[in-house]
Amino acid sequence: xxxxxxxxxxxxxxxxxxxxxxxxxxxxxxxxxxxxxxxxxxxxxxxxxxxxxxxxxxxxxxxxxxxxxxxxxxxxxxxxxxxxxxxxxxxxxxxxxxxxxxxxxxxxxxxxxxxxxxxxxxxxxxxxxxxxxxxxxxxxxxxxxxxxxxxxxxxxxxxxxxxxxxxxxxxxxxxxxxxxxx
Numbered sequence: 308x309x310x311x312x313x314x315x316x317x318x319x320x321x322x323x324x325x326x327x328x329x330x331x332x333x334x335x336x337x338x339x340x341x342x343x344x345x346x347x348x349x350x351x352x353x354x355x356x357x358x359x360x361x362x363x364x365x366x367x368x369x370x371x372x373x374x375x376x377x378x379x380x381x382x383x384x385x386x387x388x389x390x391x392x393x394x395x396x397x398x399x400x401x402x403x404x405x406x407x408x409x410x411x412x413x414x415x416x417x418x419x420x421x422x423x424x425x426x427x428x429x430x431x432x433x434x435x436x437x438x439x440x441x442x443x444x445x446x447x448x449x450x451x452x453x454x455x456x457x458x459x460x461x462x463x464x465x466x467x468x469x470x471x472x473x474x475x476x477x478x479x480x481x482x483x484x485x486x487x488x489x
Contacts, residue, residue, distance in 0.1 A: 308486065311379055311380075312379040312380045312381060312382065313380060313382065314380050314382060314383055315382055315383075315479075315483070316382055316482075316483045317382060318379065320375060321372070321375060321376070321379065321484075322484055322485070322486065324368055324372040325372070325484055327368050328365055328369055328372060328407075331364060331365035331368065332365065332458065332462065334361055335358060335361055335365065336455060336458075336459060338354055338357060338358040338361070339455060341354055342354040342358065356426055359414070359415075359418060359425055359426050360426055360427050362411055362414055363425055363427050363433070364427075365407075366408075366411045369404070369407055369408065369411070373404060382483050384396065385472075385478035385479060385480060387478075388476075388478070395468075396468065399461060399464050399465055399468065400465075402461055403461040403462065403465060406454060406461055407458055409450070409454045409457075410451065410454040410455055413447050413450040413451040413454055416437060416447045417447040417448045417450075417451050418435075419434070419439075420438070420439060420440050420441075420444035420447055421439065421444045422439035469481050469484075
């Protein structure tokens with residue numbers, strides 16, 4: 308399997324980034340919902356620490372993914388796919404990228420306006436050049452709490468479209484982003 312994309316298939320790096328980001332996003336959604344129901348305390352603090360650390364890793368992976376996408380071919384849509392489906396697929400991908408970045412950035416700014424640095428699994432922390440500010444903290448927290456819903460809807464649309472393409476349209480869309488699937 309080639310590292311770079313071709314006009315018919317994603318390369319190994321694009322596939323790895325796609326699946327690592329997917330795992331990261333599902334983990335972030337789970338941890339975010341898990342900690343939301345907890346009272347303040349050590350368990351909630353630990354989940355937030357892990358959540359923030361994974362978010363930083365996903366931010367890095369997403370950045371690499373976007374740069375890699377611009378540096379490579381993107382496989383063409385399958386022959387016979389309706390124009391509205393092509394436009395929708397492209398729109399959903401870019402909306403998902405944008406929503407994920409809004410989610411990740413708003414989470415980081417929420418932490419920073421709360422007066423804390425962004426932790427990375429206890430290895431280091433990154434302080435953002437943002438002043439502690441309670442009003443801004445609540446604003447970014449609201450953005451963060453709203454954006455995950457948009458991300459979740461776009462992920463659902465993305466997954467349902469993949470299922471449709473694989474089982475109903477019977478094209479190669481899913482195969483191009485997986486390994487070994489025929």
